[in-house]
Amino acid sequence: MGVTEFVEWVGVDWGTSNLRAWGLAPDGAVVLSRSSDQGMGKLTRDEYPGVLQALLRGLGSNRGGSLDVLVCGMAGARQGWCEAPYLEAPTDLRGLIDGAVRPPLPDGHLTAAILPGVCQKSGGDNVMRGEETQLLGLAALRPGFAGVVCMPGTHSKWADMNGTRIEHFSTAMTGELFELLRTQSVLRHSLVGATGGAGRDEGFAAGAQIGLDRPEQLTSELFAVRASSLLSGREPDWCEGYLSGLLIGTEIGSRRARIGNQTVPLIGSPALCALYAQVLGMIGAQGEPVDGTEVVLAGLKAARNFIA
Amino acid sequence: MGVTEFVEWVGVDWGTSNLRAWGLAPDGAVVLSRSSDQGMGKLTRDEYPGVLQALLRGLGSNRGGSLDVLVCGMAGARQGWCEAPYLEAPTDLRGLIDGAVRPPLPDGHLTAAILPGVCQKSGGDNVMRGEETQLLGLAALRPGFAGVVCMPGTHSKWADMNGTRIEHFSTAMTGELFELLRTQSVLRHSLVGATGGAGRDEGFAAGAQIGLDRPEQLTSELFAVRASSLLSGREPDWCEGYLSGLLIGTEIGSRRARIGNQTVPLIGSPALCALYAQVLGMIGAQGEPVDGTEVVLAGLKAARNFIA
Numbered sequence: 153m154g155v156t157e158f159v160e161w162v163g164v165d166w167g168t169s170n171l172r173a174w175g176l177a178p179d180g181a182v183v184l185s186r187s188s189d190q191g192m193g194k195l196t197r198d199e200y201p202g203v204l205q206a207l208l209r210g211l212g213s214n215r216g217g218s219l220d221v222l223v224c225g226m227a228g229a230r231q232g233w234c235e236a237p238y239l240e241a242p243t244d245l246r247g248l249i250d251g252a253v254r255p256p257l258p259d260g261h262l263t264a265a266i267l268p269g270v271c272q273k274s275g276g277d278n279v280m281r282g283e284e285t286q287l288l289g290l291a292a293l294r295p296g297f298a299g300v301v302c303m304p305g306t307h308s309k310w311a312d313m314n315g316t317r318i319e320h321f322s323t324a325m326t327g328e329l330f331e332l333l334r335t336q337s338v339l340r341h342s343l344v345g346a347t348g349g350a351g352r353d354e355g356f357a358a359g360a361q362i363g364l365d366r367p368e369q370l371t372s373e374l375f376a377v378r379a380s381s382l383l384s385g386r387e388p389d390w391c392e393g394y395l396s397g398l399l400i401g402t403e404i405g406s407r408r409a410r411i412g413n414q415t416v417p418l419i420g421s422p423a424l425c426a427l428y429a430q431v432l433g434m435i436g437a438q439g440e441p442v443d444g445t446e447v448v449l450a451g452l453k454a455a456r457n458f459i460a
Numbered sequence: 461m462g463v464t465e466f467v468e469w470v471g472v473d474w475g476t477s478n479l480r481a482w483g484l485a486p487d488g489a490v491v492l493s494r495s496s497d498q499g500m501g502k503l504t505r506d507e508y509p510g511v512l513q514a515l516l517r518g519l520g521s522n523r524g525g526s527l528d529v530l531v532c533g534m535a536g537a538r539q540g541w542c543e544a545p546y547l548e549a550p551t552d553l554r555g556l557i558d559g560a561v562r563p564p565l566p567d568g569h570l571t572a573a574i575l576p577g578v579c580q581k582s583g584g585d586n587v588m589r590g591e592e593t594q595l596l597g598l599a600a601l602r603p604g605f606a607g608v609v610c611m612p613g614t615h616s617k618w619a620d621m622n623g624t625r626i627e628h629f630s631t632a633m634t635g636e637l638f639e640l641l642r643t644q645s646v647l648r649h650s651l652v653g654a655t656g657g658a659g660r661d662e663g664f665a666a667g668a669q670i671g672l673d674r675p676e677q678l679t680s681e682l683f684a685v686r687a688s689s690l691l692s693g694r695e696p697d698w699c700e701g702y703l704s705g706l707l708i709g710t711e712i713g714s715r716r717a718r719i720g721n722q723t724v725p726l727i728g729s730p731a732l733c734a735l736y737a738q739v740l741g742m743i744g745a746q747g748e749p750v751d752g753t754e755v756v757l758a759g760l761k762a763a764r765n766f767i768a
Contacts, residue, residue: 230690277687307646307683323683325645332640337633338615367676368714371707375615375631379585382538399679406676
């Protein structure tokens with residue numbers, strides 16, 4: 153109350169459903185972290201400055217003057233705070249900072265820059281916002297890494313990286329399809345009462361194998377959830393595991409040629425990354441979970457260091 | 461009003477959302493048809509007799525005694541009127557009548573028999589109820605037909621027929637996925653305001669080609685709906701057409717080896733059958749729309765004629 157903490161700068165990951173902020177020391181150490189549920193999905197354009205100021209109350213710049221805030225994620229979307237036009241892949245992510253936009257803030261205490269997302273127009277229309285910063289962070293933490301990176305989630309991203317360059321990426325709607333099918337489709341009748349019990353693992357493995365073997369049959373194999381519960385008395389846990397395995401298996405199966413036997417960094421929730429690692433193991437590849445907070449922080453730091 | 465119409469028997473197609481009844485003359489001519497919105501989805505087990513009696517009020521048997529009613533569809537499901545256990549494919553659909561169940565009716569005016577559905581346990585768990593009667597009808601109308609039959613809809617059925625035998629079948633959740641994605645997913649933002657305008661056809665053709673070429677990429681190509689509207693300013697009509705084309709293209713593309721260059725009978729709504737015929741044409745096959753009412757009636761008649 154009235155005490156000011158001084159930091160070198162602040163990094164912010166402003167997503168659709170929440171935001172996280174880290175206060176950083178000159179050596180890059182995190183000296184404080186704060187978060188809020190005021191994600192892009194809940195805000196009008198005018199509300200962003202107030203949310204940021206409230207979240208960073210009591211923070212000051214240890215260099216005097218205004219405090220620099222570097223933001224990545226959905227705050228830069230057209231429907232966000234201030235649109236940061238996409239960089240177009242293939243591109244070197246060290247260029248992110250050059251595409252940053254600087255929204256006006258009503259008082260002079262904070263200075264904000266919002267990093268752009270990345271789009272792709274040849275090789276399949278696609279967009280990302282936020283993941284590009286994690287990818288830059290991964291490249292910074294692992295100099296010289298080249299290969300496929302997977303970011304499992306509502307809309308899973310797969311990126312072909314070569315150092316700090318993103319060569320190509322794709323998006324699978326796996327997480328969103330799982331939720332829609334689990335809660336809204338005819339399959340929900342077969343999942344009612346699932347408790348995450350033992351049958352789930354067995355169903356997951358069975359579904360994953362089918363997805364890997366026949367990714368082109370997804371819309372048909374989905375109906376097997378319903379038929380199996382009617383015909384074979386499959387329990388809700390088994391059915392929910394099968395649905396999850398089938399969707400993840402399809403996602404990975406359709407990328408088999410690209411994945412080969414690589415060790416694929418997995419950036420996402422630990423529970424989800426463990427499922428992806430299991431399925432990658434089924435095709436002779438490996439999944440290696442990477443801490444998402446660590447890479448987004450490394451990405452914000454790397455982007456800031458490329459300021460000319 | 462006290463006047464009784466006399467028929468030889470009554471055929472009923474009792475589906476999830478409605479039911480249709482036809483009164484038939486001894487020569488098989490339809491002398492009256494009635495329908496109701498009291499489908500299985502709205503009824504408890506005890507309500508079926510009353511709904512049927514109300515629908516058939518004023519009808520009598522021209523042979524005296526009780527009036528025979530032959531029912532196909534979801535009334536025979538476990539959650540319907542009276543469960544008619546599945547026949548298991550591969551099987552000869554002339555055996556449907558042997559699997560019929562006869563639910564009790566409170567007065568002696570009507571006598572009902574409900575035809576079974578068909579299940580499949582080897583070659584992929586699957587179930588159908590109602591479609592088997594249409595398939596028997598198609599076989600009756602086209603003696604000697606052998607090949608693939610498609611029944612587009614919420615859950616599209618594909619059956620390999622050989623005369624009256626059903627050798628194998630599969631179910632694609634195409635219609636249900638289209639509705640879920642159109643109304644509930646992130647893609648809905650790109651479809652708001654679609655009016656079925658000119659761009660729809662162009663989007664449909666583009667989506668269908670991608671689905672045919674890369675059916676294993678469905679969960680990734682779906683996201684292109686969103687990305688295309690953000691990046692290329694694709695209009696809602698184009699996006700809705702693309703989504704529809706991608707799903708139907710994927711369904712047909714994943715069955716390409718089975719379809720070959722056949723002429724595929726299409727049983728379903730005329731508008732939907734026209735879309736399937738268009739996509740079948742893109743792979744050098746043909747689609748031939750068949751009237752759904754005609755085949756269900758032919759199927760009920762054929763089933764009745766096999767009564768020993």
